[in-house]
Amino acid sequence: MSTPRSGPALAARDLVKTYPQGRGKPPLTALDGLSFEAAPGTVFGLLGPNGAGKSTTVKILSTLARADSGRAFVAGIDVGADPAGVRRAIGFVAQKQVSDPMDTGLENLLLAGRLHGMGARRARERAEELLDRFGLAGAARRQVKTYSGGMIRKLDVAVGLMHRPRVLFLDEPTTGLDPEARAEMWAEIERMAAGERMTVLLTTHYLEEADRLAARLAIVDGGRVVAEGSPEQLKSELRGDAVLVQPRDRARLPEARAAVGGVSVFREVGIVGRAVHARADDGGAALPQALAALEAAGVPVASATVSRPSLDDVYLAHTGRSFAAAEERHARAEAEGVAA
Amino acid sequence: MTVLAHTGALTLRQLRAAWRVPAFVVMNVVQPLTWLLLFGQLFTSVVDIPGFEGGSSYLEFLTPGIVMMMALFGSAWAGTSYVQDMERGVMDRFLTSPASRGALMVSTLVYQAVLTVVQTLIVLAVALLGGARFGGGAPGVLVLLLAAMLLTASFSALSNAAALLARSQNALIGLSQLVTIPLMFLSSALMDTRLSAGWLDRVAAFNPFEWAVVASREALGGQGRDWPSIAGHLGLLAAFTAVLAWVATRAFRTYQRSA
Ligand SMILES: Nc1ncnc2c1ncn2[C@@H]1O[C@H](COP(=O)(O)OP(=O)(O)O)[C@@H](O)[C@H]1O
Numbered sequence: 001m002s003t004p005r006s007g008p009a010l011a012a013r014d015l016v017k018t019y020p021q022g023r024g025k026p027p028l029t030a031l032d033g034l035s036f037e038a039a040p041g042t043v044f045g046l047l048g049p050n051g052a053g054k055s056t057t058v059k060i061l062s063t064l065a066r067a068d069s070g071r072a073f074v075a076g077i078d079v080g081a082d083p084a085g086v087r088r089a090i091g092f093v094a095q096k097q098v099s100d101p102m103d104t105g106l107e108n109l110l111l112a113g114r115l116h117g118m119g120a121r122r123a124r125e126r127a128e129e130l131l132d133r134f135g136l137a138g139a140a141r142r143q144v145k146t147y148s149g150g151m152i153r154k155l156d157v158a159v160g161l162m163h164r165p166r167v168l169f170l171d172e173p174t175t176g177l178d179p180e181a182r183a184e185m186w187a188e189i190e191r192m193a194a195g196e197r198m199t200v201l202l203t204t205h206y207l208e209e210a211d212r213l214a215a216r217l218a219i220v221d222g223g224r225v226v227a228e229g230s231p232e233q234l235k236s237e238l239r240g241d242a243v244l245v246q247p248r249d250r251a252r253l254p255e256a257r258a259a260v261g262g263v264s265v266f267r268e269v270g271i272v273g274r275a276v277h278a279r280a281d282d283g284g285a286a287l288p289q290a291l292a293a294l295e296a297a298g299v300p301v302a303s304a305t306v307s308r309p310s311l312d313d314v315y316l317a318h319t320g321r322s323f324a325a326a327e328e329r330h331a332r333a334e335a336e337g338v339a340a
Numbered sequence: 341m342t343v344l345a346h347t348g349a350l351t352l353r354q355l356r357a358a359w360r361v362p363a364f365v366v367m368n369v370v371q372p373l374t375w376l377l378l379f380g381q382l383f384t385s386v387v388d389i390p391g392f393e394g395g396s397s398y399l400e401f402l403t404p405g406i407v408m409m410m411a412l413f414g415s416a417w418a419g420t421s422y423v424q425d426m427e428r429g430v431m432d433r434f435l436t437s438p439a440s441r442g443a444l445m446v447s448t449l450v451y452q453a454v455l456t457v458v459q460t461l462i463v464l465a466v467a468l469l470g471g472a473r474f475g476g477g478a479p480g481v482l483v484l485l486l487a488a489m490l491l492t493a494s495f496s497a498l499s500n501a502a503a504l505l506a507r508s509q510n511a512l513i514g515l516s517q518l519v520t521i522p523l524m525f526l527s528s529a530l531m532d533t534r535l536s537a538g539w540l541d542r543v544a545a546f547n548p549f550e551w552a553v554v555a556s557r558e559a560l561g562g563q564g565r566d567w568p569s570i571a572g573h574l575g576l577l578a579a580f581t582a583v584l585a586w587v588a589t590r591a592f593r594t595y596q597r598s599a
């Protein structure tokens with residue numbers, strides 16, 4: 001048995017991981033010196049767009065993949081030195097479905113229990129408890145291939161929880177779920193985090209999800225952590241409201257930007273998509289000034305909004321582009337990769 | 341002990357899946373049965389060729405050959421279940437659990453061997469209905485089953501290794517076309533090699549598929565059985581199986597490196 005430890009439940013230090021890309025191409029750097037620490041008993045979020053390196057991080061921490069360099073500790077155990085010890089301590093819910101579609105829900109749970117050395121009786125009790133808790137008792141004896149997407153994802157999480165792991169990995173647990181199933185899963189994760197004494201590493205590319213579930217989070221971009229803290233901290237570091245003004249004519253964006261930039265209360269003035277984005281301590285008071293400047297410059301305005309800082313703003317401030325733009329860029333790169 | 345428990349639990353998972361789609365198991369026997377009845381009827385006069393020393397009934401000569409062909413061709417596709425598990429994320433879940441790589445490998449070999457036993461018994465029953473009689477009795481049948489299981493396990497290991505390295509079904513197509521068919525022709529499964537070119541006989545001596553055919557045919561034969569030869573061929577087959585299972589288990593490392 002490994003002894004309980006104080007200190008972080010999860011620690012990644014300077015993780016680097018590259019993937020070969022075939023002849024003539026340089027290797028792809030998936031992780032580029034990624035580091036973070038998560039305290040025991042908390043939900044820690046890794047937030048980033050597709051391709052940021054979240055799944056790669058989870059694979060390394062769960063012993064599925066090996067880092068090129070850097071070290072990682074899970075429940076105080078060195079991932080490189082004692083992978084078997086890590087495997088006893090973790091539950092793993094991959095981005096892909098992990099339940100066997102050919103087995104029933106109950107069989108999936110019992111098998112997970114067996115692999116973790118639980119006796120038949122104890123495994124059965126735990127499986128029934130989890131099936132009840134996730135509302136799957138009625139479907140327990142049906143093959144998983146007959147389940148809905150939301151049910152499968154719940155079973156995946158239940159399978160990960162069978163042996164009461166000290167650390168649970170949830171890689172994008174709600175991606176692909178409809179809003180209703182997502183809301184249910186969120187409630188489930190919240191209850192679980194409160195009820196079981198364990199650390200959860202949650203990855204997501206939904207800002208809303210990270211905001212709601214994670215006590216602390218790291219924003220990942222290009223294989224590195226660009227910001228770390230509680231969602232509130234990260235947002236308050238931005239000091240100020242976001243002001244977004246969209247000119248009626250897209251071609252006049254540069255003029256609009258110059259006009260807003262000329263008003264002294266605005267900082268970080270830039271163009272995001274079809275709008276001019278700026279920050280001001282008191283957005284409500286600043287907005288009329290921006291509109292006056294635009295009117296003076298003769299640029300007609302289609303819309304103008306003021307918002308409290310969101311995680312999207314945090315992302316923008318640290319990476320220089322909006323979350324949506326990063327997602328789009330990755331999708332394009334993937335498509336080109338396929339075409340090539 | 342835990343390795344045994346893990347192997348058992350993982351083998352049962354696969355048997356459950358097969359039990360739910362029994363048509364799949366039955367389909368695999370249809371082709372061998374067709375060969376057995378077709379060849380057994382068409383070529384009854386093969387035994388009259390001067391120099392043929394395989395006994396007086398071609399059906400009896402053919403039966404162990406057909407059983408081993410079924411085992412060989414079936415196990416070339418064994419890696420399919422790994423490919424499916426990899427696509428489904430089930431493999432990643434097992435690899436992050438305390439189950440050892442050895443248990444993950446051996447459980448699929450045991451599962452495939454169990455299927456082979458069921459299929460072999462079906463083929464044997466049909467041969468008996470077709471008029472074949474085996475003087476070797478129960479010991480002969482046991483050797484036939486053991487040889488078929490070892491052959492299945494060894495080539496299932498090879499198929500699993502191909503699946504882990506290539507992560508696709510395509511590699512298995514290559515395996516079944518480029519490896520198993522030549523092995524079948526370089527053997528006495530269908531024809532006494534003493535009737536073929538001399539080099540074939542010598543090459544066949546190094547063919548694991550031939551070891552299984554020779555051992556089981558000798559054991560089924562009855563009177564004057566060459567037990568040392570049977571034991572020798574089974575021993576070679578067992579060693580071959582152990583080596584391939586070990587190599588295939590190592591292939592998990594490569595899978596992990598590219599994960
Ligand atoms: N097995 C792999 N082989 C090659 N490239 C990979 C592999 N897994 C991930 N990548 C690449 O590494 C980068 C990071 O991927 P990933 O960790 O899956 O990101 P995320 O989970 O944040 O969407 C991406 O560019 C992705 O295409």
Ligand SMILES: [Mg+2]
Pocket residue numbers: 051054055056095171172
């Ligand atoms: Mg991912």
